[in-house]
Amino acid sequence: QKEVEQNSGPLSVPEGAIASLNCTYSDRVSQSFFWYRQYSGKSPELIMSIYSNGDKEDGRFTAQLNKASQYVSLLIRDSQPSDSATYLCAVNGFSGGYNKLIFGAGTRLAVHP
């Protein structure tokens, strides 16, 4: 079982719609959760972090966390073509003596005009 799972997509949404990206994780003791955006040919860029159950909003982005269900999601409102990218979910885990991020495989989002 993969530690962090995401649907690889592509998720295709029309411009102006809400894009919903989902992620599940296996380690119940994880405390920190992150969403990174990666444009083709670029390095990952942090867009949201969330640590507590519930919603966290930042502009058009809302991260949602449910630790009981081991589920974290990212909503993008009013999607724009510039949001087209791969979105990586990352969860903290402790192994090998270090606290490190475990990344999902990413969901490719395509926003079409």
Next chain:
Amino acid sequence: SAVISQKPSRDICQRGTSLTIQCQVDSQVTMMFWYRQQPGQSLTLIATANQGSEATYESGFVIDKFPISRPNLTFSTLTVSNMSPEDSSIYLCSVVSDSTDTQYFGPGTRLTVL
């Protein structure tokens, strides 16, 4: 946030040679990581590099193939040794900010091995 630079940004190398990638951070950080990202794939952690100790390698990666140096809190190098075409990938340096506990990525080094 931490500003990270990597050198070189890209390189084309011959089979059997070695390449050293440099990572420079604009602030002191305790934890640095090296990742590999092959085309169309997600990030794979190669090793954790902390100053003052040996790097810790993930399963499938060994020091002889990917030696790492971490001489101080702002700098690290990753060497890809005895390269083969299978080593063609993007190599990313990443750090955790000591003040925000957030992980940031460098711009990456795109390596092609012929």
